[in-house]
Amino acid sequence: MDTHLPGLHHLPSPSSQDTIFALSTSPGKAGVAVVRISGPLATEALRRATAQLNSGAPGRVPPPRRATGRRIIHPKTQEVLDRAIVIYFPGKFRRLLYAPGYIRVECEDIVELHIHGGPAVIRSVLSALSTLPGFRLAERGEFSHRAFDNDKLDLTSLEGLADLLNAETEAQRRQALRQADGGLYRLYEQWREALVRSLAHLEAVIDFGEDENIEDGVYDEVYQSIQQLADSIRAHMHDNRRGEILRSGVRAVILGPPNAGKTQRQVAIVSPTAGTTRDVLETTLDLGGYPVVLADTAGLRDSHDEIEQEGINRALQSLQHADLRIVLIDINTITADLTQPRANATTCWDALIANPLVRTALAWPTPEESAPVPTTTPSPTLSVPSTFIVLNKADLIDPSSLASLQARLETTPPPVPSPHRLNFQVISCTTGQGLDALTASLVKFLRDHYDTSTASHPYITQARHRQALDACLVSLSNFLQLREQDIVLGAEELRHGALAIGKITGRAGIEQVLDAIFQQFCIGK
Template sequence: METIFAPGTGAGRAAIAVIRLSGPAVQGLLVALTGALPAPRVARYVTLREPGAGETLDQGLVLFFPSPQSPTGEDYAELHIHGGQAVVNGVLTTLARFPGLRAAEPGEFARRGFVNGKLDLSQAEGLADLIDAETEAQRRQALRIAGGALRRRVEGWRASVIEACALVEAELDFSDEADVGGFDRGRLHAVLAPLCAELRAALREAPASERLREGFLVMIMGPPNAGKSTLLNALARRDLAIVSPTPGTTRDMIEAHLDHGGLPITFADTAGLREAADEIEKIGVDRVLARVETADLALWLSAGGEAMPDAVPDGVETLKVSTKADLSPPPEGWLGVSAANGAGLPALLDEVARRAKTRLGDGGSALVSRERHRRALTAALAALEEARAGEKDLEFTAEDLRSAARALGRIVGAVDVEHVLDAVFSRFCIGK
């Protein structure tokens, strides 16, 4: 096993930089750099010197965590040094020359922690989401998953499946024994019925948890010159989109990512919906109509109450917004806003946030936050429902139960995960 190292903090000028190390060569490296092996789990102020040459690299803190009580399950250390780029580069160059060390790949620290049982696959995914979290609700959801909420629930579900398996396997293995009574399917149903109910409840919450990771998508739509780009700039509080009185100026969708009330909300400025004047504008309009099908909400903007065209797909949740409310009052049933003086913008944001919270929740009860989880849970539920169905031979029931256990195991990485490990851990930054 090679020893790996990588910066644990971002690039650029900073007060402190952290360099992480993990592997069998950590102890020897620390002795070579500092002259002695630090006491475990105690921060020690040291002078870091280049091995052999003795040149001072920096002064800082070193922490050592011996195996197996470490984040990776291996000998692990952190160097807390000054954050100047020359200092960091000097230390990294020295580490690269040390025998047995190499730079870590993206996610390699977390992957070693997974391999050594320090976290399961769902916790690793939650950790990745925690790094990417931009809002309070996303942080809350990611922290819940990274803390093992899904793992603990899956363990409980698997325990119920194993209990059901034991009932069936006992009948299959010992049915010819005189003191073993006939198989009671009622006992099997008593175990599986509440389990299936729990899985169905978790799957009902899955769309909200998955959507919270991606954000609530709001499409700003309307005819040309309805004030779409002006509204986007006002909501983002900066000039993102070009504002022009010339119809058809907006060709590509421009997005603004907002954190409102702890919820991730993305507003997308779109091309004006009209009969396109040229081929490029037509492409822009077609993209709007295709994207709106995946949106959570469409804001239909109009300065004069113009109706939404039939081209917009049915079933898209829509909020009617009357722009330029400083010049004329909104029609009945429309929310009036004015990007010029800000009138109505807080009310618009609050209404969008209300709908977003209804759709996304607050992340506090999230479990199934990824499509991978949902597919595995769906497969487990299908196998359990099959096990409950009819008066089939017990051999088939036993196989259904084993299939359910395997599907649940895939969620936490207990079985059949080699093909997804690269995809999961490659999303991490280097040093995590």
């Protein structure tokens, strides 16, 4: 059974009883800086390190959650350090496990000092607080760790808070905020409580079934409930890793023949000489609010240069982890025969995939080979192209030929069906022609594949969540394969399943992940 009760903890270690303080805003010159104080002596800091603005009388504890003007003074020299706003957040009561019974103690209070953000002011206030007995500078993530210890935050909310601090794009911010607000916690806790209820019913049958006649129909109800729960978990995990990809960034790989215009001048030195890119070069972009890790690769061609061959191998390897492929082709390589009277779209397709390395990178068979047969039915979200074929250097051909080429490629299917859904874009990196349309198409792809804001529940964002849910599904599957006569074994499987979900939120067995989580935080959070 679940033995973890909210608000019920072992006696804290001496270090957790220290009063801690730290700068909670970014270091450096700013208009306002926030110094946070947390612990049993937080209100003592208010009394000893502040004075009332008008009278200069010793500081009193202000009304909770109300901004109050105070002078910040040195507790020993009484020197005025700054004029500030202070806010007091009283702690709530909790119960601590103390054999043979319980004792009721108060949670630590929190005080915030909103001071001027000059470096000298910040140093003087922190130095003054360090002179108070029982005070020390907070460690990385210690404020959040104490919030977890006091049942104010669960592990998924803490992870969401860490992601919120590290969010660089709007999509990442929305996803992290939703998780920090408890979206994942409520879902997982609902599943865990359902497992605990089913487990309680089975244990009641095991312990009292024969005496109380309560076994009739109970096992069937539990079986149906577990079957539905397993289906819900599978559906939740069948998300194409949207949340995890959005959290770390969508990996987009640019590939194509040499000198097609792949490499950006801001990322690497470029020249008209083919084959100058020898490695995979990465840069991070904010594309329509979505994080994109853009990888530029070596030009795909036959080469006897060992270094260039290694670059080409790395380019092909990078495709294995790509979420989006952008094939950049020099448009002039497929328009040379358009003036011929018998030229048609087929000749354009043949020229497009003439490079065997490009064809290999796209897993695109030749006309002599058979096209791959899809093994699964694509989901509706995959209807947007995942491979973009971008024809560059459009400024070097006349507009009429360009329009003719686009019409042929868009209206005539390739001689061999591509295993990817294709999107053609014609651009000129020199003049900027078509770049807005290409950007809009890429943003649409990202929105259709990785927008998590409209889902009924947040997506999985951490590998450990997926591992724990996998372990839970194994236990539920084992239960569903047992016979009713094996009810004792079934109860044990449900117990393992509940513990697996409990590890996600912090209800059980989470000591090994705490350090990894809190190291993502900065000092003062």
